[in-house]
Amino acid sequence: xxxxxxxxxxxxxxxxxxxxxxxxxxxxxxxxxxxxxxxxxxxxxxxxxxxxxxxxxxxxxxxxxxxxxxxxxxxxxxxxxxxxxxxxxxxxxxxxxxxxxxxxxxxxxxxx
Amino acid sequence: xxxxxxxxxxxxxxxxxxxxxxxxxxxxxxxxxxxxxxxxxxxxxxxxxxxxxxxxxxxxxxxxxxxxxxxxxxxxxxxxxxxxxxxxxxxxxxxxxxxxxxxxxxxxxxx
Numbered sequence: 574x575x576x577x578x579x580x581x582x583x584x585x586x587x588x589x590x591x592x593x594x595x596x597x598x599x600x601x602x603x604x605x606x607x608x609x610x611x612x613x614x615x616x617x618x619x620x621x622x623x624x625x626x627x628x629x630x631x632x633x634x635x636x637x638x639x640x641x642x643x644x645x646x647x648x649x650x651x652x653x654x655x656x657x658x659x660x661x662x663x664x665x666x667x668x669x670x671x672x673x674x675x676x677x678x679x680x681x682x683x684x685x
Numbered sequence: 686x687x688x689x690x691x692x693x694x695x696x697x698x699x700x701x702x703x704x705x706x707x708x709x710x711x712x713x714x715x716x717x718x719x720x721x722x723x724x725x726x727x728x729x730x731x732x733x734x735x736x737x738x739x740x741x742x743x744x745x746x747x748x749x750x751x752x753x754x755x756x757x758x759x760x761x762x763x764x765x766x767x768x769x770x771x772x773x774x775x776x777x778x779x780x781x782x783x784x785x786x787x788x789x790x791x792x793x794x795x796x
Contacts, residue, residue, distance in 0.1 A: 616789040675728040
């Protein structure tokens with residue numbers, strides 16, 4: 574069935590380190606892809622999205638490229654900050670109801 | 686502008702009681718979703734409303750769960766005869782296109 578697999582955490586990095594969180598999906602058709610972020614004690618916030626193959630979503634220094642050939646949407650950031658500590662969720666939407674199917678989330682902790 | 690709001694933010698109830706959770710979507714958004722976030726199951730889709738169409742209830746886990754959306758705006762999720770396994774954070778999202786915007790959630794604890 575349709576699913577999203579993302580890198581299991583937790584991930585712990587030092588400030589200014591490079592971040593990659595892998596995400597692959599299994600879906601029919603041409604889904605839209607998303608990264609959502611959940612900061613401690615807060616709700617889900619949209620971080621970035623891409624709606625078609627080869628699109629690159631970007632926001633707050635984060636980037637992810639929609640790779641249809643590898644069904645992937647890996648999240649990257651060149652230099653993380655302590656304030657990036659959060660749980661990151663990869664998701665896709667598709668089908669007639671556009672519901673989101675989420676990965677299990679990756680906890681990122683950035684130490685000063 | 687105002688985002689999605691949900692109330693209450695926290696709800697503690699006893700097993701067997703009924704609860705109602707409320708969602709106020711972003712004004713003008715025609716689509717509204719409910720999800721559940723729990724430690725064991727992650728984020729799960731529950732129900733979807735789009736305009737005046739019949740809701741997609743395919744994610745509701747049992748017939749104890751129901752939801753309605755009045756006037757194409759506010760939505761209420763009702764859980765009857767709550768069980769301990771219903772303890773979770775219930776998230777509401779609204780959308781006008783393919784992007785969903787989430788509320789802060791209601792944390793439900795069933796004792």
